[in-house]
Amino acid sequence: MLDSLTADTIIEARWIIPVEPEKTILSDHAIVINHGVIQAILPISQARSQFISHNHIALNHHAIIPGLINLHTHAAMTLMRGLADDLPLMEWLKYHIWPVETRYVSADFVLDGTLLACAEMLKGGVTCFNDMYFFPEVTAKAVIECGMRAAIGLIVIDFPSAYANDTDDYLFKGLSLRDCYSQHPQLSFCLAPHAPYSVSDKALTKIVTYAEQLDSPVHIHLHETHDEICSSLDTYGVRPIERLRQLGMLGPNLIAVHMVHLTKEEGNLLKEQNCSIAHCPSSNLKLASGIARIAELVALGINVGIGTDSAASNNRLDMxxxxxxxxxxxxxxxxxxxxxSAHQALRLATLNGAIALGIDKITGSLAIGKAADITAVDFSTLALSPCFNPVSHLVYAASREHVSHVWVRGKLLLDDRELVTLNERELINRATQWQRRLNS
Structure with missing residues (x-):
């Protein structure tokens, strides 16, 4: 009899849903993890006979899925959750959010808000998020501290802020941050111009150049509202997506957020250019922006992922x-x-997000050689009984409250619903202090 191989962690589960191959559900299987990487996925009986680990976890009533990927958010804005509800987008931004940001946003604000968001996302099974906000170096610090994975947006916007003075300053600081952390295993980076209505042609042209040189994703709000499109027609004579096409921004690196208002021709253009879309259904509904025609876009073969947007406009970071x-x-x-379908929706929330961010060789599905970014969902509760199809249950019946465990790179970050690297009570206290300041 051959000696058993040693593993760092073995996780047994009632079901493993790897996302790829498509529509695969593995019953009574185990995941073997070594050095943060998935070493094997095999039936429990084989795992027990072939591997030995001092960290052997039996989740007999659980579904194991890839960690969820939140393809669009502004994590620090969690401190503004519910600050100005029931308003249309531009009124919400111009008269409430932007004035508060001008007065209060600082490195401390971003650190506390991002840590609060990370805690909420981890408890909801999210292992990676794509962010866009000021002081991205602080966002990176928070991500490293809590152990998550993130794509850090190098924000560019035409107006000055506490973070940067102008386009060149935004780009210099962002690209310097990318250079500093380019090899960090928890971080990747996106160029993040805020939106066509808040970034000039000159700035967008520079971003296109840097994106080509660095082979970097570009993360931008696009075609979110009718007003955005009308304003572009008045100012530039073309719709926003055509303006970006003329500037050379459409292509495989583009992550277009929202994309609510599209013509058939624009959908075909996105497909031809191999762009990705970040779909944010709750935020689109809450701000009355509209309903993106995602079924049509997915049917075209466009890569669509799912994002929450910020807790200021959603108001939950709930994938x-x-x-x-x-x-x-x-x-x-x-x-x-x-x-x-349920299988497609799960893919949108996992692998498609990784594809958009260019990290699908690392994460987004459960496969040998990929990072052990894993979420466990407890199916033993009354609300999930009985279960005929675990994937259907994940999408139509389960909620984030059913998430019990989360691993990133094989490290346990949520253990039986308790945060491991973050102090929940301390984060709530900090949020309360910021609430008092913003109300003053």
Missing amino acids: FEEMRLAALLAKAQSGQADAL
Whole structure:
């Protein structure tokens, strides 16, 4: 008999749902982890006979899935959750959010807000998020501290802030940060111009140049509202997506956020240019921006991921809610009950996000050689009984409260619903202090 191989961690589960191969559900299987990487996925009986580990975890009533990837958020804005609700986008931004940011946003604000967001996301099964906000170096610090994975947005916007004075200053600081952390295993980076209405042609042209030189994703709000499109027609004579096409921004590196208002021709253009879309259904609904025609875009073969947007406009960083809403809206809008199936919705919340960020060789699915970014969902509760199909349950019945364990790079960050690297009570206290300041 051959000696057993040693592993750092072995996780046994009732179901393992790797996302790829498509529609795969593995019953009574185990994941073997070594040095933060998935070494094997095999039946429990084989895992027990072939491997030995001092960290052997049996999750007999759980579904194991890839860690969820939040493809669009502004993590620090969690400190503004509910600050100015029930308003349309531009009124919300111009008269409430931007004035508060001008007065209060600082490195301390971003650190406390991002740590609060990281805690909320970890408890909801999110292992990676794509961020866009001021003081990205502080966001990176928070991510490293808590052990998550993040794509750090190097924000560019035309107006000065406490973080930077002008376009060149934003770019210099952002690119310097990227150079400093380019090899960090928890971090990747995106160039992040805020939106066509807040960034000039000159700045966008520079961003296109840097994106080509660095092969970097570009993360931008686009076609979010009718007003945005009308304003672009008045100012530039073309719709925003055409303006970006003329500037050379459309391509495989583009992550276009929202994309609510698209013509058929624009959808075909996105497909031709191999762009990705970050779909934010809750935020689109809450700000009355509209309903993106995601079923049609997915059917075209466009890579679509899911994001929450910020807790200031959602008001939850809840990817389970976004998965469910994305699937239900796609069905209602298309008039087809089989539009955006549960398997597709799970893929949007995992692998498609990784593809958009260019990190799909590292994370986004459960496969040998990929990072052990893993979420466990407890199916033993009354609300999830009985279970005929675990993938259907994940999308239509489960909620973030059913997430029990989370690993990133094989490190346990949520243990039986308790945060390991973050102090929940301390984060709530800091949030309360900021609430008092913002109310003063």
